[in-house]
Amino acid sequence: MPQENYIIVPMDRLGVTCVQKDLVKTINIINSFISQKKDVYWLTSEAKIHTEEFPEGHFFAPGAFIVKKDTDIIEILKKGEVYFSEIVSNFKIENSIRLSKKKxxxxxxxxxxxxxxxxxxxxxxxxxxxxxxxxxxxxxxxxxxxxxxxxxxxxxxxxxxxxxxxxxxxxxxxxxxxxxxxxxxxxxxxxxxxxxxxxxxxxxxxxxxxxxxxxxxxxxxxxxxxxxxxxxxxxxxxxxxxxxxxxxxxxxxxxxxxxxxxxxxxxxxxxxxxxxxxxxxxxxxxxxxxxxxxxxxxxxxxxxxxxxxxxxxxxxxxxxxxxxxxxxxxxxxxxxxxxxxxxxxxxxxxxxxxxxxxxxxxxxxxx
Structure with missing residues (x-):
């Protein structure tokens, strides 16, 4: 899966809290993207990803969400105070799953x-x-x-x-x-x-x-x-x-x-x-x-x-x-x-x- 033009939304553990300020709101936003049939993937194994914040590469834990970016998505994430980083290099992430809306x-x-x-x-x-x-x-x-x-x-x-x-x-x-x-x-x-x-x-x-x-x-x-x-x-x-x-x-x-x-x-x-x-x-x-x-x-x-x-x-x-x-x-x-x-x-x-x-x-x- 080529990852240029994607963003990553980490869900890493920080002690007894999550890297996301509001975990529930973050998942709500991700689910809204899934409902809109946006490209949303779930990282299922640790991956070193080169991002705008960490161009030298940074290890992200399983459970992170990878979303194909567009102007609306960036605006929604920022408004929701969701922590994310833009992926800057073209590479493939192994062991990620595309999420789709289920009943x-x-x-x-x-x-x-x-x-x-x-x-x-x-x-x-x-x-x-x-x-x-x-x-x-x-x-x-x-x-x-x-x-x-x-x-x-x-x-x-x-x-x-x-x-x-x-x-x-x-x-x-x-x-x-x-x-x-x-x-x-x-x-x-x-x-x-x-x-x-x-x-x-x-x-x-x-x-x-x-x-x-x-x-x-x-x-x-x-x-x-x-x-x-x-x-x-x-x-x-x-x-x-x-x-x-x-x-x-x-x-x-x-x-x-x-x-x-x-x-x-x-x-x-x-x-x-x-x-x-x-x-x-x-x-x-x-x-x-x-x-x-x-x-x-x-x-x-x-x-x-x-x-x-x-x-x-x-x-x-x-x-x-x-x-x-x-x-x-x-x-x-x-x-x-x-x-x-x-x-x-x-x-x-x-x-x-x-x-x-x-x-x-x-x-x-x-x-």
Whole structure:
């Protein structure tokens, strides 16, 4: 891909922040270019690029966006206070992916909890992703066929409530969709849903993914709190803009999500539960200011099932927190903790770097 007349929009990590002043606004602008069918590429491996700012060449991390420049694009980027640099030499970038507009279905039917759904809607809307709400009736009517990606958010349990809305017919349609056409992003209860049960009594999981939670539907064993995950696939697109060096961790809000155990090599563990940070117990309460992060405050203050270090060590530590698998080349990403709840104790929620797990996941599922 010749790169003259292109610009690069880096998304490099700077400690616990992004090189971009407003990460969410930057992704929104990139999505607007994609919607307009502009030439937008996603850098998928580190590249030394000669730019107007660094004519001698500068290494940019995976996750940067490369956009064919024109007067309007330059003006929009400057107005949005997006940091970018013009590429000045004619060369080829290997391992970059052209991004195109995809139709995303967000499940909002029975089983989706408002305290999980509302923050997720806020994030994907502010990032400018093209999505539509679908409920249990829509799925049973076969309306998923027109979508490329399905997002299933958190719920009040380990997946039982989805069966209440979808039933056998809805589950059959979901299995067919994920197996033959669509890509899937599941968060918390949405990550429980595709797992495989080792029990004959569990009719609430789809039994699609070669992974399980050994405690099955007993989500009560853990609770809510803040924990640290360790990224073990640093070069995977889900972690673009979040990794630098060999060891990378993220602090996240956890709310009774699955402790995922891969059952075959088909399932790749991308991150594991690494450490307990805090919960609503008197001795573990965090000492930092949660600012405007209402979901994080709710997890700490307003839930009666509290995660403890003992529970973490027994039920979560070293189990997978994020996995990927494929069925007939359709991608499935499962997040146990809540990326849509944002950072904890670093900055205002709207500037959360952990939101990259959402945007990276959706960009990755789009190609």
């Amino acid at each position: 995303i279905a967000l499940y909002t039917g029975k089983g989706a909890a408002e305290f999980c759904l509302n923050p997720l809607i806020e994030v994907i809307r502010e990032m400018g992703f093209n999505y539509e709400n679908v409920n249990d009736h829509d799925i049973r009517k076969g309306l998923l066929d027109s979508f490329d990606i399905l997002i299933v958010p958190g719920g009040p349990d380990a997946g039982e409530s989805y069966y209440h809305g979808l039933g056998n017919k809805g589950y059959s349609i979901l299995k067919e969709y994920i197996s033959s056409k669509g890509n899937y992003l599941g968060i918390c209860a949405g990550a429980y849903l595709p797992l495989t049960s080792t029990s004959e009594n569990n009719r609430f999981w789809l039994n699609l993914v070669d992974a399980t939670d050994e405690q099955e539907l007993d989500y009560w064993r853990t609770g809510t709190g803040f924990l640290r995950i360790k990224i073990i696939e640093n070069a995977h697109p889900f972690a673009f803009g979040l990794t630098a060096g060999n060891i990378n961790t993220l602090d996240m809000v956890y709310w009774e999500g699955p402790a995922i155990k891969p059952l075959s090599p088909k399932v790749k563990s991308l991150a594991i539960f690494d450490d307990f940070i805090a919960s609503g117990t008197s001795t573990d309460y965090p000492r930092w200011d949660l600012l405007d992060n209402t979901p994080a405050k709710d997890a700490i203050n307003n839930w009666y099932n509290i995660l403890t270090r003992e529970r973490f060590n027994k039920y979560l530590k070293n189990f997978s927190a994020v996995i990927e698998t494929r069925i007939n080349n359709n991608k499935i990403l499962l997040y146990s903790p809540h990326a849509e709840f944002g950072n904890i104790g670093i900055t205002q929620r709207k500037y959360s770097q952990v939101y990259l797990l959402i945007s990276n996941g959706l960009f990755y599922l789009s190609f």
